[in-house]
Amino acid sequence: MEYRSQKIASWYFTIALLLFVLQVMMGLWLISNYVFTIPQEIVNVFPFATARAMHTNLLVLWMLLGFMGGTYYIVPEETGCDIWSPRLAWLQLIVLVATGVIALAGFAAGWTKGRPLLEIPPPLNYLVVAGALIFLFNVGMTMFKARRWTVIQGVLLGGLVFLALLYLAGIPFYRNEVIDWYYWWWVIHLWVEGAWELVTGAIMAFILMRLTGVDRQVVEKWLYVEIGLFMFTGIAGTGHHYYWIGAPTYWLWVGGIFSALEPLPILLMVIDTMTYVRHRKVQIANPHTWTLAVGCAVFHLIGAGVWGFAHTLPQINYYTHGSQVTVSHGHMAFFGAYALLNITVFYFAMPRLKGIEVYKPTLGKIGFWTMSSAMMLMGITFGIAGVLQSYLERVLGMGYMTAQSYMHLWMAVTLVLGVCFFAGVVITVIDLLFPKPAVKPGGA
Numbered sequence: 001m002e003y004r005s006q007k008i009a010s011w012y013f014t015i016a017l018l019l020f021v022l023q024v025m026m027g028l029w030l031i032s033n034y035v036f037t038i039p040q041e042i043v044n045v046f047p048f049a050t051a052r053a054m055h056t057n058l059l060v061l062w063m064l065l066g067f068m069g070g071t072y073y074i075v076p077e078e079t080g081c082d083i084w085s086p087r088l089a090w091l092q093l094i095v096l097v098a099t100g101v102i103a104l105a106g107f108a109a110g111w112t113k114g115r116p117l118l119e120i121p122p123p124l125n126y127l128v129v130a131g132a133l134i135f136l137f138n139v140g141m142t143m144f145k146a147r148r149w150t151v152i153q154g155v156l157l158g159g160l161v162f163l164a165l166l167y168l169a170g171i172p173f174y175r176n177e178v179i180d181w182y183y184w185w186w187v188i189h190l191w192v193e194g195a196w197e198l199v200t201g202a203i204m205a206f207i208l209m210r211l212t213g214v215d216r217q218v219v220e221k222w223l224y225v226e227i228g229l230f231m232f233t234g235i236a237g238t239g240h241h242y243y244w245i246g247a248p249t250y251w252l253w254v255g256g257i258f259s260a261l262e263p264l265p266i267l268l269m270v271i272d273t274m275t276y277v278r279h280r281k282v283q284i285a286n287p288h289t290w291t292l293a294v295g296c297a298v299f300h301l302i303g304a305g306v307w308g309f310a311h312t313l314p315q316i317n318y319y320t321h322g323s324q325v326t327v328s329h330g331h332m333a334f335f336g337a338y339a340l341l342n343i344t345v346f347y348f349a350m351p352r353l354k355g356i357e358v359y360k361p362t363l364g365k366i367g368f369w370t371m372s373s374a375m376m377l378m379g380i381t382f383g384i385a386g387v388l389q390s391y392l393e394r395v396l397g398m399g400y401m402t403a404q405s406y407m408h409l410w411m412a413v414t415l416v417l418g419v420c421f422f423a424g425v426v427i428t429v430i431d432l433l434f435p436k437p438a439v440k441p442g443g444a
């Protein structure tokens with residue numbers, strides 16, 4: 001650690017990790033609802049929708065806290081200056097975590113806006129906005145004061161501002177249901193297939209440059225190409241969510257064509273990650289961080305690119321829309337792109353924040369391979385359940401609950417895999433919270 005103010009990042013990371021554990025526990029509860037008949041008394045006080053809101057909102061919260069912590073870690077190193085106000089960074093953390101806790105308690109009490117993934121109701125939305133404004137102001141001031149601009153910083157700040165602005169589109173309640181969903185997708189789709197991709201590009205570029213010692217020009221060249229393509233395909237690609245909500249039919253064409261191109265920038269990300277190895281200048285001190293970065297790029301391509309492409313054309317989406325196929329893709333993409341990105345950042349930064357330059361990778365490796373294999377298999381089992389569901393409900397016209405009985409086996413297998421995934425998460429989190437220095441060759 002070169003700058004004292006970077007220390008704040010470790011609090012963001014620690015809280016993010018604890019929320020990750022909680023999120024996955026909720027996932028286990030959700031899948032149990034598909035496998036077992038839950039007694040009605042329990043359903044009455046803790047319905048599926050409440051648990052689902054907790055699962056997905058915890059997901060968004062921990063990932064955003066991870067991005068923010070990552071930014072507070074990276075910006076001092078990029079600008080060569082301490083964070084403008086560590087106190088504001090603390091205040092922001094407190095505001096966001098308090099909002100999260102109130103929101104979760106609120107969901108349990110039935111206080112929700114009802115829109116998936118963005119269930120947080122209006123008065124709390126403004127607290128989120130306040131937290132985001134403090135963050136952007138603090139990061140912006142740090143960069144402004146330093147007056148040393150880099151492309152990585154620019155893309156990072158641009159992505160974060162875009163992310164915050166999009167959140168505003170989801171706050172009002174629109175009386176017309178079509179309009180309401182229309183703007184909901186501005187947040188959900190343009191986040192994960194727009195703003196978050198920019199943030200990912202910048203963070204990955206920084207980490208890969210640091211790990212491999214490759215020239216900044218090489219990293220920045222790729223960043224321009226990726227960002228250009230992401231904006232081009234991702235924005236018009238929003239149309240793949242407008243097929244069946246009552247929007248004009250031209251979206252079938254626009255959404256189909258542009259979203260089918262979305263895997264391209266993701267593929268570029270994998271290629272440029274590999275390019276860094278060829279241009280590599282230094283021995284990679286922590287090979288496990290490198291494994292994570294490559295794992296993230298590859299899983300990102302599979303989960304978002306391949307799994308996304310599989311159901312993005314209207315001819316296919318007509319059958320799979322809103323089925324377990326969507327759930328399969330949601331898990332693979334979020335895990336591959338953003339959970340693994342965060343975990344890469346945590347492994348890059350957390351040992352160093354504790355003064356450990358080279359960490360012992362044993363537990364980290366077990367955690368990574370357990371999580372990744374379990375999630376890959378969960379993607380497949382959710383996927384099989386989804387294809388069955390699409391066929392039984394949409395081709396044969398079977399009722400929802402009758403179709404569920406045929407999917408039951410695959411949901412049960414998903415539960416078993418979920419337990420394995422959870423074990424991987426616990427191992428990873430323990431390893432990150434208590435990293436050990438590597439034993440130097442030759443003893444000591």
Ligand code: HEM
Binds near residue numbers: 321
């Ligand atoms: C990392 C990037 C991505 C993430 C995190 C992600 C995540 C998600 C999630 C969570 C949903 C479900 C939303 C809901 O209905 O509740 C979804 C839906 C969808 N995604 Fe992605 N996605 C990503 C990239 C992509 C890409 C690149 C494509 C296309 C190539 C794609 C195609 C779709 C489609 C077509 C749907 C709608 C499914 C339906 O009609 O039910 N996604 N995505």
Ligand code: HEM
Binds near residue numbers: 024116327
């Ligand atoms: C033990 C591990 C997990 C299990 C068993 C699990 C299970 C589930 C279940 C049953 C649902 C509800 C699906 C439905 O409404 O029919 C769900 C939703 C969701 N989960 Fe998980 N989950 C787990 C971990 C994760 C992780 C690690 C992530 C992200 C990195 C994640 C992201 C999501 C998302 C985005 C949704 C909403 C999907 C959609 O809108 O289609 N889950 N999960």
Ligand SMILES: [Fe+2]
Binds near residue numbers: 189237238240
């Ligand atoms: Fe999308």
